[in-house]
Structures are given as structure tokens and as C-alpha cells.
Amino acid sequence: MNKIKLYRYFSFLVLLLSLVFVYPTFQANNLPGWWNYFFPANKVNLGLDLRGGIFVVLGLNKKVSSNVISDKEAAKIKAEILNNKILLRDIITNDNNEIILSFYDIDSLESSKKVLDKNTNYVTAIGDKTIVVTFTETFLTQTKDKLLKQVKNILSNRIDQFGVIESSIQLSGSERIIVQIPGINESDRERILNIISKTAMLEFKPVVEEGESLAVLMQKYQDQRNKFSFYEGTDNNYFATVKSSKLKGESIEDASVSYDEFNRPYVSFSLNKSGSSVFSKLTKENIGNKIAIILDGKVKSAPVVQSQIFGSGSISGNFTFEEANDLAIILKSGSLPIPISILQEKTIGPSLGSDSVENGKNSMMLAAILIFIFMIYYYRKLGIVCDLALVFNLVCIFGLLSLFGVTLTFPGIAGLVLTLGMAVDGNIIIYERIKEELIKGKDALSSIELGFDRSVSTIIDANFTTLIAAICMFFLGDGPIKGFAVTLSIGLFSTIFSNIVFARVLTKYLVKSLPPMRGQNEV
């Protein structure tokens, strides 16, 4: 029969391709060099829940990131207006992220408005000698996207320098970053979390006064609050410094760990050209004074400036080697443009991961063997066909999973279990149908033909209904639901094929006659 011949070639082709696709998953380290030229080298990865590792979801702080954006834009607007020689009384940003410009006269207000309206990112509203500037939604999302991408790049830089392989950093939605680092040991995980979550905002500010109590310092400079900043130091000391910082972390070109004469580690850094000139000016003006080195709002050290310093400096403090090393990594890869916070952290010890994999594997193996035996016991020859079809199905599923480089997680395995259950069910549907035809008195071969033909619509409808729901889950759900939906969708495709096409070819060639089956006489 023509159709069967076509089915046979097609099955053979699919099996061959699947074997090729699945090869890298099992022989990832032994792939020959020419493989990549002809075939995909994608493979199935185990998810962190199965192999252990760190899973971190980082999020932008909505409020802070909006503040950062409006502050940045306010500075731009100020420069623009001064450029146009318009008299500006004041420009401030408020808590609602509005920029409020105030003027002495209506003329300047109107000419400013003209300038502002040229920029399509701004929405302006006029009040009493004031203009309130807000931003369009698209501008805000675009800017946030940009910031998030910057954060992502900096983070991957930091993680790479820490020396982790196979880590993955993804953007998720408009304000999330998901970092996954597989198979990391216990002592490294705190360090890496530290490296990831630090903003690493580095500032240099001349110290005005150092004291033991924050309250006393603040009291003293109460009248000039807006000119000074106050910081906590590392050993119960507090600093009052000049408010504005002329030199920031962006100017750092390189950083590394060095040792002082007592063999204590410290971090030395070198500055880029513009940073050097600012730094040399700053140190020249402050010879004999202390300059506070502030990292993320805390004074790390406040050395006395002995002489003018040009292109490099150092940060000391009671570091261990690891701390100094991590700080150097962070400084080198630059500070994050906006602070981020850890929204979710999952750390799974590798031993726990492998325990559950072992357990799961063993019980699945046992289950598979029992199913194989049951099907042969119940359906005899057809049971062998069913078992072969299941093996074929599994090879195809893993071929596709490898081809798409799917990461297998626990919910993903659940999806596979459902698929295989439906595959067995599909076979049962067909064989019961064949049995019905035999009971009606048809001969073996035509019973097989009719059994398959009549079951096609059942199998397609049953699998498709689930497939459609799985595709919905894939696009709408996240995390576990997505993992479930991926393996289920791929699995159902393969199941439909193996039940309708492959099992049919096998039956056609293996089964020429049918001895009475179990259950045939009972009905």
C-alpha cells in the first residue's frame, strides 16, 4: 500500500534525525570537530532544581529607577535651557517624578516651553510661572529597558570575571533580570550573590569632619544640610563630607588586588584620562585633608592625602583576600546605573539536586519496565509494537528537546510523564479498537487497518486539545508552568506521530497474524 510505504520512509527519516539531534546531549564532550558544520550541537540541559545551583531574580526598584531617570533628564533640561540663554529661577524634581521648572517672568516660561516641546519624550503642563514636565510612557519604558540592558551586561561581566561557566543571565519582562548559576559550591555562593547585588556606586568626597555620633554631626551642620552629606564608616565612626562628588566609579579603568607591607590585601585601581585629571585636582586641593572613599553609601576608608595623586589610588580596609578580589571585580566591571534588589533567590545544594534526580530516575525506570511488561503481557505481539513505539517516541522527544536546547526541570519531567501516559493511552485506544473489530468477526489484517483508521481522529483530537492548552500555558505562564508546557507540547507532537505513523508501520511489518488477545472473549 502506498501510504504505508510513505509512512515507512518518513518514520525512518524521523528516527535518523532524532538520533542525530539527541547525540550531543549524551556525548557533549566527545563531539567531533566537523559536527558543528553539519549538525546542531544543542543539547538538553538540566534545570537548577535538578542539578543544584543559584537562581536569582533581580528587579529594578520602581521608585528609585524613576528617580534616576527624572534626575538625569532634569540635568539635561537645565543645560538645554541655559544654552538657550533663558532665565531660569529653579528646577526641581519631586516624589512623583515630575520635573518642575519655575521662572521669574512669563516670557522665559514661554520660550522654555517651546524648547521643551521640541522633545517628544516630554509632556508639559503650565502652572503659575511654572512648567511641570513629565515623561511619555514609551520614553519611560524605553529608558528602563536601556538601563536594564546595561545592568545585565555589567552583571554578566562580573560573573564572567568571577570565573563561573555556563551561567545564564536573561531579561524577563520589563523590570526583571534572572540570573542562573549552576553547580556552585557553598562557600562561593555568598560571594557571588554579593557580587551580583552590589550597585558599586563609588564616590570620592573630601571629609569635613569625622565623629563618633551621627546625631552630633548632623546637629552641628544643621544650618547647611544641603551642602554636606553624612555617612557611616566601617568601625562605628561617622563622616560629614562635601555634598557633591566630582569623581565617580565610572572613571575607573582597572582594579586589582595588591598587598601592603604587612601582607594585608587591598584594592588598587587606575583611572582613565578624565578621571585622572579630576582626581589630581581633587588631591591637590586637599593635601593634608582626608578624602572619603564611599562605596554604596558607606565610607570604606578615608585616607589623609599626602601629596597630589595622578592616575591611580587604592582602597584599604580590613579585607580578606576574597573580599578584596570581589571588590576589584565589581569596580572593574563598573557600577550599575540603577540600584537593583534581589526579589527571589533559590539556592539548591548540588547534593539535594542529584538526590532527587537519582530517586526520580530509579522510580521512572521501574515504572517504564513495569509498563513494558504489562503491555506485552496484555497485548502480546501488539504489546511489543507498543513498547517499540514508546522507545521511538522517547528518542524523538529527546531529539526535539535537544534540538531546541530545552532546559529540563521538575515540572518539565511531569510534562514528559503526561505525554508518555497519553502515548500508552493512544496505543491502548488503537488496540482496543482492533479487538472490537476482531470480535465483530473481521480477519486480523483488516481489523488492524480499521483499528488504526478509526482511532486516528480520537488520538488527534485528544492530543490536540491538550496541545492547544499547553501552547497557551507556554505563552502566558512563566517558570514552572512554562517548563511543563514546553516538554508537553514537544512530547504531544511526537506522540501523535509515533502513534499514528510509526506504530502503524511497525504493526504492518511485524504483525501478520493475531492470536486471540486477552479480553477478547470476555466481552
Add this chain to the structure above:
Amino acid sequence: MKFDFFKNMKAIFIISSLLVVFSLYSLNKSGLDYGIEFMGGTELVVSFNEEVKVEDIREDFLKANYENLTIQNYGKKSNNEFLLRLPVEDLDEDVDVQKYKKNLKNVLDAEFTPDGYSVKRIDFIGPKVGKELVRNGVYSIVFGSLAILAYVFFRFSLSFAVASIFALFHDFILTAFLISLLNIEITLSSIAAILTVIGYSVNDTIVIFDRVRENVKNLSSSLEDIIQISIIQTLSRTILTVITVLIVLIPLYFLGGVEIKDFALIMILGVGLGTYSSIFYAPYIMYILNKGKKND
């Protein structure tokens, strides 16, 4: 025919529907035991080298003012592994995770030598992430059901589609109710199990409906008889499939680890419900919906 399905279907339908309503009421009242993935909070799996009592750990944490801590044995009792859970109340939206974890470690160090235990797993989940997970989960189930409705409507007819969604809903609610009765925690793996149950239930319903569709075409009996014949014709397949599914699930239940055990238990219950609803619930709803119409 040994059993007259239709004779009892009305009573079964009413009882099932009442059960669904009762389950909804009870779920609404007592709720489910959501794991930290959904509620936010912190979960630690700590493994001790020597034998440690739950009370000792609790006392240790009480000293440090962690009051709402729950402690369970994790896995076998002889493993000396414990699952510690801290609720979300102790966390702000923007809590410093590093500091928080250091505090927890300090608490443990106060009572146990650092070499005497190891933290095998830490999960920290902010409350925001959990809410999103729930929202996306609900979206995907709702839209998934609508897609099933549309497909079955397209391939069969509206009454089949409505009936299969009702059966799906029936299985979903009753599974959730059983989960709450058995005090199983809603974790990622139990969600996976519920999804699998839904998938199975739909599959089962469609197999029977498919036979009904076929028989409607070929037989000239009343819809009642057709439904009855179809159920009986597919009965051996239904039973065999349940047997094979149980063959898979029972080893999983007895040999699998903590998470797999819950998964298997939910599946076993759900598969039972799914089979039940596809025989007794879905066909009857389809019948009611068609009763007014003339059967063609």
C-alpha cells in the same frame, strides 16, 4: 450490559455538582497551604551531622526572636535534615537578602558548630514575585481552558465543548479540595501535578466524546443510548489506561523523594477524578445541553 449508567447519572451529577460547590466554599474558607513560591518568605533545608531535635532548633530560633518559624523533618527522620520556613511577615519589600541570611546563619551558629551542619538549600522569595506567579498561573489556566473550549467547539460542537470545560473545572476544583484536605503544600511540583491532572482529564473526556460523535453518525438510537453505548465501548480502554497510569505512579509514590511523593499522590487522586468525571459528569452535561434540541 451489567450497569445502567444513565439510570444513576442524574443522581451522580447532582451529588458531584454539590461536591464542587462545597469544595469551592471550603477552599474559599480555609484556603490552600501555599508554599513560599507563592506567598514569599524564606525556606531553608539544613542537614545536621548529628542527631538534632526539632525542639532544639525551634528554641534556638525563638531565642533570636524568630517566632513564626515552622520546622519539619525533611525526608527520612534518620537523615537529620530539616525544612525551616519563615513567613513573609519578617520581610520588607526591599529587604537586604544578604543581611537577612547572615542573621539566620548567626542564629544557627549560636547553637550548633559551623562544621556540624550544612545548609543544603535556601529559597528566598519576595512577596511580589509570588503574586505574579499566581497571576500568570491563573491567566494561563483560564486562557488554556478557553482554547480547549474553542477547539472542541470547532471539532465537535458547543455542547461537547461546554461539557468538557465543566468536567475540567470539576476535576480541578475537587483535586484542589483534596489537596487542602490532605494538607499538601502548593509548591511548584504540586502545580505541575495539577496541570498534569487537567491534561489527563481533558484527554479522557475527549476519548469518550469522540466515540459519541462517531456513534451519533452511525447509529440511529436516542442520545441517551448512544452515550451509554459509547461509555461501554470505551470502558475497557478507560480501565486499561488507568491501570497503566497507576503502574507509573505507584513506584513514583513509594520510591520518589519528598517532592515526587506529593506529585504522585496528587496525580493518583486526580486521575481517579478525571476518569470518574469523563464517564459520569461530562457526558451527562452534554446530554442535558442537547435535551431541548432535536437529536440529529
